[in-house]
C-alpha cells in the first residue's frame with residue numbers, strides 16, 4: 001500500500017519534535033559536549049565548492065578540461081569566479097581543496113612536512129619506486145635532496161655546461177643535419193633523455209632505451225590496474241626492464257669505484273654510488289632516483305624548449321632581440337670552444353623569454369599535497385587527510401599579479417617578481433631540484449639552434465594536448481635550414 005504524502009507530514013513533524021526534545025534533554029545533562037561540538041563546527045568551516053556525484057565527484061570535469069589543456073579556463077577559473085580563491089571539490093576519489101594565490105601557495109609550499117606532505121598517485125609511486133625523492137619525507141628526503149640538488153645546483157654547473165654543449169652539438173649533428181623538417185618536440189625529448197643519461201649518469205644511450213623509458217612514463221598517471229595490456233601493466237613491465245639495466249650499471253660502477261684509490265665525483269651517478277658505498281643510501285634508492293630523474297626532466301624540459309620556440313615564432317621582434325644576444329656571445333668564442341657558465345649568465349633576455357613561455361605554458365600545472373593536520377586558512381579549515389591542489393595558473397594568469405596576463409611579454413621579468421606568484425618550478429622544500437640544469441639545458445639548446453639554423457613552424461596554430469602533462473599535439477614539426485654565414 002502506498003502512503004499518501006498528506007498522511008506522512010504529521011508523522012514527520014512528530015518525529016522531528018521528539019528528536020529535538022530528547023537532544024535538548026541530553027545536552028541539558030551534558031552541557032560541555034554541546035559547547036565543544038558547537039565550537040568544533042564553528043571552527044571547521046569547509047571552503048565553498050561542490051563535491052560532485054558520489055564516488056566520482058568532479059573527476060570527469062577535471063579530466064575533460066585537462067585533456068584539452070583547458071584546466072584553468074574550464075575547471076579552475078569558473079570555480080574561482082563562483083566560490084573564490086579557495087574551493088573544495090572531489091577528484092580522483094579524494095576530497096580536495098584547490099588553493100590559488102601567492103599567500104596560499106606560500107602556506108602550502110613552504111610548510112611541506114609540517115602542515116602537508118606531497119601526495120602522488122599510487123601508479124606514480126609504484127613506477128618511480130617507493131625510494132625516490134618525491135615519495136620521501138623528513139630526514140630521508142633531506143639526505144637524498146642534499147645529494148641530488150648539490151650535484152644539479154650551481155656548484156655542479158661548471159662541469160655540466162661543457163657536457164651540455166657536447167650533447168646539443170652531437171644531437172644537432174646526428175638528428176638535424178641534412179634534414180629539411182624535423183619534429184621539434186621529439187627532438188627536444190630525445191635530447192633531454194640523453195642529457196640525463198649521458199651528462200648526469202655517464203651512461204651511453206643505446207637503441208630502444210628511450211622507448212622503454214617512455215613506456216614507463218606513459219603509465220605514471222594511469223589507473224593502477226594490472227590487466228594484461230593495460231597502460232599501467234605495460235609501464236610496470238618497462239620499469240622492470242629499465243630497473244634491470246640500471247641495477248647492472250650500479251653494481252658495475254660500485255665495483256669499479258671500490259677498486260679506485262681516489263674517487264673524484266664526476267657525475268651525479270658517481271655521487272649516488274659513493275653515497276651507496278658509504279652506506280648513506282641503499283641500492284634501491286640509487287635506482288629509484290635514477291628512474292625518477294628521467295621522469296622529472298623529460299616531458300618538462302622538452303615542453304619548455306618547444307614552447308619557447310613557439311613563442312619566438314609568434315613574436316618576431318623578440319626573436320630578433322634574442323638572436324642578437326646569441327650572435328654577440330658566439331662572436332667571442334672560437335669555432336669549437338665550449339660555452340661557459342659565464343656565457344650562459346649573459347643570456348639574460350633569452351632567459352626572460354623562456355620564463356615568459358613557462359608562465360603562459362607551464363610544463364607542470366601544479367601538484368597535490370595531503371594535509372597532515374587540520375589547516376586553518378582564509379576563514380576555512382582544510383581537514384587533515386584531505387588533498388590540496390596548488391596550481392601555477394592561479395597566479396600566472398591573475399591580472400592583479402601579471403598585468404594583461406595572456407599576452408606574451410618577456411620584459412615583465414625586467415623587475416623582480418613577487419614571491420610565490422611565479423612557480424613553474426614549484427617552491428619551498430620541494431622546489432624543483434633540477435631547475436638550474438633545466439635553465440642551462442634550454443639556454444644552451446637555444447644558443448646552438450638560433451645561431452646555426454633558420455627555422456619556422458609548419459603548423460603555427462598547432463594545439464596543445466595534455467596527458468597529463470602538456471605536449472604539442474602534432475609534435476611541433478619545424479622546417480629547418482642551416483644558416484649561411
Ligand code: HEM
Pocket residue numbers: 118133134145148152196293294296297300301304363364367368423424425426427429430431432433434435437438
Ligand atoms: C623546465 C623543466 C622543469 C620543470 C618545469 C620542473 C618542474 C618541477 C616542479 C613544479 C616540481 C615540484 C613538484 C611539487 O611541488 O610537488 C619539481 C620537482 C622536482 N624536479 Fe623538476 N622540473 C623541471 C626539470 C627538472 C630536471 C631537469 C630535473 C633533474 C634532472 C628535475 C628534478 C626534479 C626533482 C628531483 C624534483 C623533486 C624535488 C623534491 O621532491 O624535493 N626537474 N620539478
